[in-house]
Amino acid sequence: MKATAIAPANIAFIKYWGKKDDDLRLPLNSSFSMNLSGAVTRTTVEFSPDYCKDTVELVGETFSTKEQERVAKSLDAIRTVAQISEHARVVTKNTFPKGAGAAASASGFAALTVAAFAAAGVAVAEKEMTVFARLGSGSACRSIPDGFVLWEEGNSSDSSFAYSLYPHTYWDIRDLLVIVDSGMKKVATSDGMKTIMTSPRFSRRLSAVGGRLTRMNIAMKEKNFAAFGAITEEDCLDMHTVMQSQVPPLMYWNDMTRVVMDAVVAWRNEGLPVYFTIDAGPNIHVLCEPYSQAIILKKLNMLTGVQTVIINTPAPGTQISEDHLF
Numbered sequence: 631m632k633a634t635a636i637a638p639a640n641i642a643f644i645k646y647w648g649k650k651d652d653d654l655r656l657p658l659n660s661s662f663s664m665n666l667s668g669a670v671t672r673t674t675v676e677f678s679p680d681y682c683k684d685t686v687e688l689v690g691e692t693f694s695t696k697e698q699e700r701v702a703k704s705l706d707a708i709r710t711v712a713q714i715s716e717h718a719r720v721v722t723k724n725t726f727p728k729g730a731g732a733a734a735s736a737s738g739f740a741a742l743t744v745a746a747f748a749a750a751g752v753a754v755a756e757k758e759m760t761v762f763a764r765l766g767s768g769s770a771c772r773s774i775p776d777g778f779v780l781w782e783e784g785n786s787s788d789s790s791f792a793y794s795l796y797p798h799t800y801w802d803i804r805d806l807l808v809i810v811d812s813g814m815k816k817v818a819t820s821d822g823m824k825t826i827m828t829s830p831r832f833s834r835r836l837s838a839v840g841g842r843l844t845r846m847n848i849a850m851k852e853k854n855f856a857a858f859g860a861i862t863e864e865d866c867l868d869m870h871t872v873m874q875s876q877v878p879p880l881m882y883w884n885d886m887t888r889v890v891m892d893a894v895v896a897w898r899n900e901g902l903p904v905y906f907t908i909d910a911g912p913n914i915h916v917l918c919e920p921y922s923q924a925i926i927l928k929k930l931n932m933l934t935g936v937q938t939v940i941i942n943t944p945a946p947g948t949q950i951s952e953d954h955l956f
């Protein structure tokens with residue numbers, strides 16, 4: 631009763647910020663993302679009568695009690711479906727800093743869900759798997775299907791699921807994840823979203839997001855990088871406007887975030903097709919096409935304060951692996 635899964639983090643081009651149901655993690659709007667090849671979580675789950683409680687170990691880092699409880703809740707839901715009662719040992723390992731806006735909870739809960747169902751010996755269809763991953767962390771549902779993924783907001787647990795709009799081989803968009811701070815984010819996303827209604831800007835974003843998704847669909851269909859990048863930046867800035875106008879305000883950027891944002895805009899004004907997007911943390915995803923990756927990477931590495939750049943191509947969804955962590 632042991633299985634391992636490898637899940638990619640994902641970056642949302644149309645973002646999820648705010649829930650209409652906290653317990654079920656039903657989002658206020660649909661979102662669209664790409665799986666990231668360079669930011670991956672590997673998780674091994676074993677259910678055994680030898681374990682007297684669930685244990686969760688994150689190799690090289692620590693898990694808070696709150697996070698342990700969140701994992702236990704996911705395991706409980708899976709045990710109920712699998713009709714088993716054994717406790718689990720969970721060991722998990724990231725290739726990137728946890729909590730740094732690189733969506734560790736997305737890859738973490740995607741890997742946990744797929745590994746736990748496999749360890750319990752239950753075959754689950756992809757759609758249902760995304761629903762279970764969503765219950766652990768909303769954005770985790772987008773790390774299960776292949777490549778470019780749409781999460782339908784839905785209005786019930788079963789109708790809020792994710793699916794692949796295009797496989798990872800469809801369009802070679804590069805995501806250079808610029809790490810400017812590898813510490814934990816100040817306010818966890820689940821907490822930050824709770825006060826979304828305090829922002830006078832949130833209803834305006836919600837009415838704009840549907841049209842933005844339609845425009846994004848067209849840009850994706852036409853592989854129009856300039857349109858894709860512009861819509862992505864528009865939604866990122868709109869989400870951060872909401873965050874920054876919440877009470878209390880959520881300021882996820884730091885000085886370096888601003889420096890990289892300004893540099894991206896300046897390079898674009900000089901003729902380079904390059905765009906940015908930022909999640910709930912100070913690190914920045916710089917988006918470009920393969921031909922301009924080397925030059926942009928060189929420019930990024932010349933900026934003082936850039937710690938590392940993780941190079942991502944579009945990646946497949948969560949996969950089973952035989953390479954166990956214990």
Ligand code: DP6
Binds near residue numbers: 642646655766
């Ligand atoms: C800003 O999926 O981490 O990255 O469902 O509360 O676990 P919970 O939130 P989470 O939120 C991600 C928010 C975001 C935008 C996005 O990825 O869509």
